[in-house]
Each structure stands twice: as C-alpha cells, then as structure tokens.
Amino acid sequence: MKHRLMTHMVAYYPDGASSVKVAAAMIDGGSTYLEIQFPFSDPTSDGPAIQTACTQALENGFKVRLGFELVSSIRAISDIPIFIMCYGNTLLYSGVEAFIDRCAQQGVQGLIVPDLPFDYDEGLFRLSEKHGMSAVPVVAPTIGPQRLESILRTEPRFLYAALRKGITGKITEIGDDNIGFLRRISTAAGKKEIRILAGFGISHREQIDLLATHVHASIVGSAFVRTIIENGGKGVYAAVKHKMEELI
Amino acid sequence: MVWTQIHEPHRNEEKQVKGIYNDYFGDFGGRYVAEILRTPLDELERAWRESMDSDAYRSELQDLLVSYAGRPTPLLFAQNATRSCGGAQIFIKLEGLANTGAHKINNALGQALLAKRMGKGRIIAETGAGQHGVATAAACAKLGLKCRVYMGEIDIRRQRPNVFWMELFGAEVVPVVSGSKTLKDAINEALRDWAGSSTSTHYLIGSALGPSPYPDMVREFQSVIGREVEEEMRRLGLEVEALIACVGGGSNAIGFFAPFLGREKPRLVGVEAGGRGSGTGEHAARMGGFGTPGIVHGYKSLFLLDDDGQVGKTHSISAGLDYPGIGPQLASLGREGRIEFTRASDDESLAAVRFFASHEGLIFALESAHAGAAALEMAPEMPENRAIIVHMSGRGDKDLFILAKQLAGKGWRDFLLQEGREDEA
Ligand SMILES: Cc1ncc(COP(=O)(O)O)c(C=O)c1O
Numbered sequence: 001m002k003h004r005l006m007t008h009m010v011a012y013y014p015d016g017a018s019s020v021k022v023a024a025a026m027i028d029g030g031s032t033y034l035e036i037q038f039p040f041s042d043p044t045s046d047g048p049a050i051q052t053a054c055t056q057a058l059e060n061g062f063k064v065r066l067g068f069e070l071v072s073s074i075r076a077i078s079d080i081p082i083f084i085m086c087y088g089n090t091l092l093y094s095g096v097e098a099f100i101d102r103c104a105q106q107g108v109q110g111l112i113v114p115d116l117p118f119d120y121d122e123g124l125f126r127l128s129e130k131h132g133m134s135a136v137p138v139v140a141p142t143i144g145p146q147r148l149e150s151i152l153r154t155e156p157r158f159l160y161a162a163l164r165k166g167i168t169g170k171i172t173e174i175g176d177d178n179i180g181f182l183r184r185i186s187t188a189a190g191k192k193e194i195r196i197l198a199g200f201g202i203s204h205r206e207q208i209d210l211l212a213t214h215v216h217a218s219i220v221g222s223a224f225v226r227t228i229i230e231n232g233g234k235g236v237y238a239a240v241k242h243k244m245e246e247l248i
Numbered sequence: 249m250v251w252t253q254i255h256e257p258h259r260n261e262e263k264q265v266k267g268i269y270n271d272y273f274g275d276f277g278g279r280y281v282a283e284i285l286r287t288p289l290d291e292l293e294r295a296w297r298e299s300m301d302s303d304a305y306r307s308e309l310q311d312l313l314v315s316y317a318g319r320p321t322p323l324l325f326a327q328n329a330t331r332s333c334g335g336a337q338i339f340i341k342l343e344g345l346a347n348t349g350a351h352k353i354n355n356a357l358g359q360a361l362l363a364k365r366m367g368k369g370r371i372i373a374e375t376g377a378g379q380h381g382v383a384t385a386a387a388c389a390k391l392g393l394k395c396r397v398y399m400g401e402i403d404i405r406r407q408r409p410n411v412f413w414m415e416l417f418g419a420e421v422v423p424v425v426s427g428s429k430t431l432k433d434a435i436n437e438a439l440r441d442w443a444g445s446s447t448s449t450h451y452l453i454g455s456a457l458g459p460s461p462y463p464d465m466v467r468e469f470q471s472v473i474g475r476e477v478e479e480e481m482r483r484l485g486l487e488v489e490a491l492i493a494c495v496g497g498g499s500n501a502i503g504f505f506a507p508f509l510g511r512e513k514p515r516l517v518g519v520e521a522g523g524r525g526s527g528t529g530e531h532a533a534r535m536g537g538f539g540t541p542g543i544v545h546g547y548k549s550l551f552l553l554d555d556d557g558q559v560g561k562t563h564s565i566s567a568g569l570d571y572p573g574i575g576p577q578l579a580s581l582g583r584e585g586r587i588e589f590t591r592a593s594d595d596e597s598l599a600a601v602r603f604f605a606s607h608e609g610l611i612f613a614l615e616s617a618h619a620g621a622a623a624l625e626m627a628p629e630m631p632e633n634r635a636i637i638v639h640m641s642g643r644g645d646k647d648l649f650i651l652a653k654q655l656a657g658k659g660w661r662d663f664l665l666q667e668g669r670e671d672e673a
Pocket residue numbers: 350351376377378379380454455456494495496497498499500501567568569613615616641642643
C-alpha cells in the first residue's frame with residue numbers, strides 16, 4: 001500500500017525554476033498534498049535545513065507575487081491540493097483578506113500559519129472559510145485538553161499535529177509518546193471528520209509506516225531540503241523523485 | 249536618598265495604562281506564537297501573576313535589588329552640562345551605576361527569581377549589546393541557575409568585553425550566524441531553543457517585547473527606575489519638562505516612563521537610532537513613519553520591513569539599538585502621541601559620549617548616549633527654571649573598543665597591535 005504524504009517544499013529553493021521541478025518530482029512520486037512554504041526572513045519555527053532554504057530562496061529573489069506565480073505554474077501541470085505555509089507577517093503585510101483571496105483565486109486548498117493560532121489569528125480562520133479554503137490549526141504534544149477541545153470545536157477539515165517539541169528538522173522517534181498524542185487527538189475529535197496530518201522530523205519510510213494507521217497523511221519537509229543539498233547536483237527532479245520512492 | 253517600594257503594582261485607570269496585565273496595547277501586542285510555545289507562555293503568565301501577589305517573592309527581589317544590584321541609583325544634577333548648554337537644568341538618572349552596568353539587571357533578577365520559583369533550572373537569553381546577557385549571566389551565577397546566551401556574531405565582535413564577562417560568570421555564549429547576525433537573530437535562536445526546552449528552561453527576554461506577558465512583565469520589572477525618579481522629583485521639587493530615554497526594544501524607556509504614562513506631563517521623549525542616514529538600512533528608527541505593522545517574534549508592532557514584508561536591515565553604532573521592531577506599548581503610545589519620538593545619529597551619539605565624559609566625568613553607553621544627544625539639543629530651547637531628565641540606561645565600559653577606535657585613533661590601534669604581538673610571543 002502506498003502512503004499518503006503531504007510533501008513540503010520551499011518556494012524558490014533551490015531556485016525559482018528548480019522549485020517547479022521539485023514540485024513535479026513530488027507530484028510524479030505520488031504525493032497526496034503539496035505544502036509550499038513562502039520563505040520569511042525570520043522563520044522561528046524552523047530548524048537549520050528549512051532556515052537555509054528560506055535564506056537561499058530570498059537571495060534567489062523570492063517575492064510573494066512570484067510565490068503565487070509558482071503556484072499557478074504548478075497548477076498548470078497538476079490538480080494536486082496545494083497548501084501554503086507561511087508566517088503571519090506575510091499575511092499581515094499583504095493584508096490578511098487580500099492574501100487569502102489571492103490564494104483562493106490560485107486554487108489553493110489551505111493555509112498553514114504556525115504563528116497565527118486560532119485565538120490570535122487576525123481573522124485567518126474566518127476569512128479562509130469565507131473564501132472556501134481551510135486554515136489548518138497546528139497542535140503540539142504539550143497542548144492541554146481544554147485548548148485542544150476549543151480547537152476541535154471549530155471543526156477544522158485538517159489538523160496539523162507536530163509530533164514533538166522543538167522546531168522542524170531533527171529526526172523524531174515514533175513511539176508511545178507521539179502515538180499516544182495522536183490517539184488523544186482522535187479520541188477528542190470523536191465523530192468529527194478531521195483529517196490529521198502529522199509531521200516534524202519525518203524522513204524515513206519506517207516512521208511513516210508507524211504513523212500510517214493513526215493519521216490521514218504524514219508530512220515530510222526538511223528531509224527534502226537535505227536531499228536537495230546532498231544530491232541536488234545531479235538534478236533536483238531525480239533526487240526528489242528518488243526520495244519519494246523511498247518514502248512512499 | 250529616599251527610596252520607593254518596589255513592585256507596588258501601579259493601577260492606573262487612564263487609557264494606556266489599564267493596569268499591569270494588558271496583552272494588547274491598542275492594536276499592538278498579543279501572543280502570536282506557534283502552539284508549542286503557547287503552554288509555556290500561559291504557564292509563565294500564571295506564575296508571574298501569582299508572584300506579583302506574593303510577599304515572599306517581592307521581598308526577596310527587593311533585597312536583591314538593594315544589596316546586589318545597588319538600588320536606588322542616583323539622580324545627578326549635571327551642573328556643568330547645564331551651564332554649557334544654557335537653558336533647562338539637565339538631570340541624569342545614573343542607571344549605569346547598577347551592578348553589571350545597565351538597567352538590564354532589574355529585569356534579569358526579576359525573571360531569574362521567577363524562573364527559580366517555577367522550578368526551572370536553566371535560563372536562556374538573547375543579547376545585542378551584551379548588557380542583557382551580562383545581567384542574566386550574573387543573576388544566574390548569583391541564584392545558581394544554568395545559563396545560555398544567544399548573541400549574533402556581529403554583536404560578539406562589537407561587544408567583545410561583555411562576552412568575556414558572561415563567560416566568566418559561567419554562562420555559555422552561543423554565536424548566532426543566521427540572518428543579520430545581530431539581536432533579532434539571537435531572539436530567533438532563543439525562541440527555537442525554548443520550543444524544545446521549555447519544560448526545564450525559562451526564556452529570559454531582555455526587552456519590553458515578545459509575546460505577552462513579556463511586554464507587561466518587563467515593564468513592571470523596569471518600572472522601579474521611574475518610581476525612583478518620581479520620588480526624587482518630588483523630594484527636590486523639580487518642575488520637569490521632559491524625560492528622555494533611548495529606545496531599542498524599549499525596556500529602559502518604558503520602565504523610566506512607567507509612572508507617568510497615564511498623566512499628561514512631563515513630555516516623554518523616546519530616542520531611536522538615527523544611524524548614518526534616513527535611507528533603508530541606514531538607521532533603526534521605527535517610529536516617525538518608517539515602521540510598518542507586522543508580526544515578528546510573537547507580537548504585533550511596528551517593524552522595519554522591506555517592500556515585500558521581509559524584516560529589513562538596520563544600522564546603528566550601538567548594538568543595543570539596531571533591532572528592527574519596537575515594544576508594542578511604546579509603538580501604541582507613540583501613535584497616540586503620549587510618547588514623542590526623535591532620532592540621534594551615530595555621530596551625534598559619539599559627540600554626546602565625549603561631551604558627558606568631559607563635562608560630567610560620566611561614560612554613557614552608546615545606547616544611552618542617544619538620549620544624551622537629544623537632551624543636549626532640547627535643553628537650550630527651554631527656560632532655566634525647568635528641568636529635563638536624561639536616562640543614562642547604561643555605562644559605556646563595554647564600548648571601549650568602539651569608542652577608542654573612533655576617539656583615540658592610532659595610539660589605541662598601536663596598543664592593540666603591540667598587545668597582540670606580546671601575546672603571541
Ligand atoms: C545600556 C543600554 N541601554 C539601552 C538598551 C536598549 O534596550 P532597551 O530599549 O530595551 O532599553 C540596551 C540594550 O542592549 C543597553 O545595553
């Protein structure tokens with residue numbers, strides 16, 4: 001059985017043209033959802049790999065406008081559901097509703113904005129719904145039952161479960177702790193139809209095997225950045241495609 | 249000298265000063281953090297509120313502020329400076345005389361003690377000029393806590409003496425090489441550390457910024473400065489026209505201004521880094537039309553952003569003032585007009601260091617010298633029966649290398665080269 005994956009890439013990394021190839025490799029490799037990160041100068045939730053990618057993407061001339069152009073070139077080759085991940089400042093600077101409207105026009109399915117939680121969201125959740133998109137709340141293992149309950153009560157279509165503390169990148173061991181956390185979410189969600197996406201530190205097939213029965217899809221991000229750094233010389237498409245085959 | 253009770257929470261009814269727990273200040277503030285940081289922030293807020301009501305905590309902090317930090321710090325009548333400027337009487341709040349050389353110790357002690365109460369044995373901090381790092385490292389040495397300080401590589405070079413002191417106090421200083429390699433990047437690294445370590449670690453933020461409750465908490469710890477000044481004003485019967493402080497993130501300014509925020513007088517003047525010009529990347533002035541509303545480091549405020557919403561480049565001769573954002577309460581009070589903002593350039597600040605050294609025998613930190621420069625400009629415009637109070641938030645020992653390079657020239661350079669040669673031999 002093939003796994004459902006949400007594959008993460010940084011727009012304009014390793015450069016503008018190559019990031020279309022990265023997306024194509026993920027799509028051809030069988031990805032279910034594409035998560036495109038719009039780089040920000042100060043990505044505080046990200047570890048060294050994604051930080052490096054963001055810095056390089058900005059040096060490559062990434063602009064929000066070009067990020068949307070990238071989305072539309074990917075749209076031209078595939079109808080894969082696309083999620084945009086970015087930091088709150090990017091929305092605020094464009095105007096929250098203007099940004100969301102732009103996403104909706106490009107056929108983006110959802111937004112993941114880690115520093116806009118539901119109770120400090122600048123209208124993200126309401127406006128996403130208004131424009132027919134899903135804002136994806138992020139939960140972490142430290143979350144208390146009441147707060148988890150408040151998030152689930154909003155009945156999000158997707159929920160992003162960060163599998164451990166810390167930032168992106170470092171390998172996560174899948175064990176009782178994070179499986180217990182995923183069970184806790186499922187139990188709390190009850191009959192609500194919430195698709196759980198789980199990520200942070202997923203880079204090997206074995207981890208995805210262990211997660212598969214507990215989640216709707218596993219998220220893989222930093223691992224692709226590392227793949228590009230290590231093997232990108234031979235061509236990013238081949239490198240990313242190869243990694244996809246290994247994971248799926 | 250009289251001296252005021254510390255941590256008598258000032259409950260002021262007026263608009264900006266709703267009390268000590270605000271979260272938002274007008275449009276600014278908030279707690280815009282990834283979920284993983286939410287639990288520690290909620291916990292911190294609870295623990296802080298509880299400690300503010302605890303007599304044991306308050307008296308322990310008070311003892312430390314007196315016997316360890318050296319409070320109260322003096323208010324000096326700068327007679328020679330006044331005579332030379334002509335005009336308003338210039339007074340200087342000598343906060344730089346506090347142990348470790350700046351106002352930062354007030355906040356470091358308050359938070360370190362709080363961390364201890366919370367059972368957190370490890371402290372992390374960011375630092376720009378290194379003064380907050382030194383204060384934190386000292387507080388940790390004193391209270392028996394482990395300490396790690398994140399500091400941008402560029403700041404390490406600019407403020408090398410403070411790195412030495414931090415390490416001597418037993419702290420680990422971690423160079424930050426990402427982004428602009430200055431204060432903002434050190435905050436990023438500290439936030440990343442905390443996301444993984446919060447169970448055992450307290451993040452001791454050094455300025456009145458970051459997600460709530462930090463802006464409220466840091467202001468309260470620093471407001472001891474303002475209360476001492478208020479007491480002295482009353483004792484000396486001063487007709488104070490203006491209080492003047494430099495503004496990096498804003499902790500020394502908000503602490504100095506705190507008791508006066510809900511009143512109409514005196515004028516409150518915040519001085520930002522004018523750097524070497526008003527072009528992009530040449531300064532760090534966020535007020536006066538340069539800053540744009542943004543969300544960075546967990547709070548909403550005015551930030552220096554580029555034309556695509558990325559955090560912009562800044563410049564200042566002083567490592568403590570080149571931060572691209574400003575504490576949310578200051579931004580809000582600036583918008584409302586309660587606080588006026590002005591700028592002092594690198595050169596004006598250097599000239600102010602020189603002026604106060606030769607006229608008053610004081611070495612202003614380069615940060616504080618920005619306030620000094622503004623005072624020198626304002627005093628001559630005012631009548632002699634009025635007073636202005638400048639906040640010398642820190643002293644300039646840490647700036648020896650920058651100052652000597654700028655002011656002593658070749659002699660200093662020869663000395664360094666000779667020292668280097670002798671060291672090698
Ligand atoms: C002496 C001194 N004054 C002022 C500042 C600026 O910080 P804030 O605006 O938080 O007082 C610093 C920061 O390092 C400092 O060392």
